[in-house]
Amino acid sequence: MMGASALRGRSMPTTAPSSSPAPAASQATIDVLTALLEARTGQQIAAYRSWRLDTALKPLLRERQLGSLDELVAQLLAGKDREIGEHIVDALLNQETSFYRDAQVFEHLVAAIADAETAGHRIRIWCAGCSTGQEPLSLAMLFAERHETTGAPVPDIVATDVSGAAIARARSGRFTQFEIQRGLPIRRMMRWFDGVGADWVAKPELVKLVTFRRVNLVSDAAPAGRFDLVLCRNVLLYLTAETKLRVFSTIARALRPGGLFVMGAGETVSGQTPLFEPSQRYRGFYETPSSSTGDPRLRAPGS
Amino acid sequence: MKTCLVVDDSKVIRKVARHILETLDFTVREACDGQEALQCCLESVPDVILLDWNMPVMSGMDFLRALRDSDITQRPKVVFCTTENGMAYIRAAIEAGADEYVMKPFDRETLASKLQIVGMA
Ligand SMILES: C[S@@+](CC[C@H](N)C(=O)[O-])C[C@H]1O[C@@H](n2cnc3c(N)ncnc32)[C@H](O)[C@@H]1O
Ligand SMILES: [Mg+2]
Numbered sequence: 001m002m003g004a005s006a007l008r009g010r011s012m013p014t015t016a017p018s019s020s021p022a023p024a025a026s027q028a029t030i031d032v033l034t035a036l037l038e039a040r041t042g043q044q045i046a047a048y049r050s051w052r053l054d055t056a057l058k059p060l061l062r063e064r065q066l067g068s069l070d071e072l073v074a075q076l077l078a079g080k081d082r083e084i085g086e087h088i089v090d091a092l093l094n095q096e097t098s099f100y101r102d103a104q105v106f107e108h109l110v111a112a113i114a115d116a117e118t119a120g121h122r123i124r125i126w127c128a129g130c131s132t133g134q135e136p137l138s139l140a141m142l143f144a145e146r147h148e149t150t151g152a153p154v155p156d157i158v159a160t161d162v163s164g165a166a167i168a169r170a171r172s173g174r175f176t177q178f179e180i181q182r183g184l185p186i187r188r189m190m191r192w193f194d195g196v197g198a199d200w201v202a203k204p205e206l207v208k209l210v211t212f213r214r215v216n217l218v219s220d221a222a223p224a225g226r227f228d229l230v231l232c233r234n235v236l237l238y239l240t241a242e243t244k245l246r247v248f249s250t251i252a253r254a255l256r257p258g259g260l261f262v263m264g265a266g267e268t269v270s271g272q273t274p275l276f277e278p279s280q281r282y283r284g285f286y287e288t289p290s291s292s293t294g295d296p297r298l299r300a301p302g303s
Numbered sequence: 304m305k306t307c308l309v310v311d312d313s314k315v316i317r318k319v320a321r322h323i324l325e326t327l328d329f330t331v332r333e334a335c336d337g338q339e340a341l342q343c344c345l346e347s348v349p350d351v352i353l354l355d356w357n358m359p360v361m362s363g364m365d366f367l368r369a370l371r372d373s374d375i376t377q378r379p380k381v382v383f384c385t386t387e388n389g390m391a392y393i394r395a396a397i398e399a400g401a402d403e404y405v406m407k408p409f410d411r412e413t414l415a416s417k418l419q420i421v422g423m424a
Contacts, residue, residue, distance in 0.1 A: 195389060
């Protein structure tokens with residue numbers, strides 16, 4: 001998301017956004033900001049470079065008519081404005097996403113869900129770290145279209161994120177022209193979105209298929225009930241090994257026996273937790289060790 | 304390498320599109336209107352055509368129809384790329400046989416994404 005407007009209409013390869021000279025923040029300020037983000041979300045910003053702080057917080061500075069990050073941190077520490085910390089965290093989170101990101105995953109998960117459906121219960125999917133909603137809405141479109149052609153029920157889709165701003169945007173179903181053109185086939189856009197001004201807004205019947213909630217994976221409980229599939233893609237990259245373990249165990253406990261877990265294209269659990277192992281049946285997905293030998297109904301047909 | 308024919312009356316757009324497409328490993332040819340594009344296709348059919356709507360001599364829509372009515376049997380992917388961003392235009396283009404639709408302004412990510420959707424990247 002970040003930098004999207006700066007790139008719009010230009011063809012330059014994505015590089016670090018050039019930041020206009022603002023007074024350089026003191027080390028103490030940088031430390032406060034990175035500590036705030038890590039305390040609230042587990043995300044370590046040391047992995048980024050410091051230009052990211054400036055660029056990411058520039059709109060907030062402008063909005064609050066502040067001249068520097070030092071002034072912003074002074075306001076934060078004064079503690080009079082309860083919302084300022086939240087705005088800072090929202091701005092610092094990497095919320096990069098797109099429709100049908102790593103498109104193959106979506107093909108594979110349709111097959112996996114179809115297999116799980118033979119057990120007869122209502123399928124439930126949890127998108128953990130759903131950002132502005134492209135991921136759960138991608139799922140919703142797939143399953144709504146499947147429903148139209150085969151009558152198969154649409155799974156329950158629960159989508160959560162730590163960012164209140166991201167969840168609010170996701171609920172609105174509203175996307176810029178730039179966002180709507182990333183990963184979304186035009187026919188799906190025509191079917192499921194309406195043009196509103198310069199933006200594109202998901203039809204209410206689509207948004208209605210997803211339950212959006214604010215959940216912090218590091219400190220909150222998982223949404224109630226068990227899930228057949230949990231997607232937590234491109235969320236845990238900058239967490240410490242210890243924090244990741246905590247999130248893995250939350251997710252493992254939220255899975256139904258035989259349930260599947262999927263991470264981003266560049267992520268793996270291997271060597272990090274004994275709670276998951278690669279699924280033998282569905283490439284790129286993980287499952288809990290007991291479940292791969294557990295319920296025989298959930299084994300691959302013919303195995 | 305895959306080939307892309309960029310059809311647009313704006314030299315700037317052609318240049319920008321060429322630059323992006325070359326970074327995506329396409330061999331690029333250019334045409335500045337529908338008629339020239341048709342001529343290009345008669346010489347050799349590209350894998351994909353990036354097609355503007357409003358152009359002098361022959362518009363994108365007229366080109367698309369002419370291409371379908373021509374003796375050319377290969378079916379290149381056609382991605383409209385235009386400032387006509389309303390749903391009515393999009394629908395008309397898709398009904399006329401376009402495979403995808405890019406609303407200008409576009410950037411590298413948009414083009415890459417749309418080309419991937421039509422199986423070209
Ligand atoms: C890079 S986006 C990925 C979105 C989507 N899953 C995808 O792959 O396209 C990461 C998201 O994780 C969220 N996130 C980061 N830390 C989180 C935490 N502790 N709990 C819940 N969500 C978190 C961020 O707010 C952001 O929206
Ligand atoms: Mg033109």
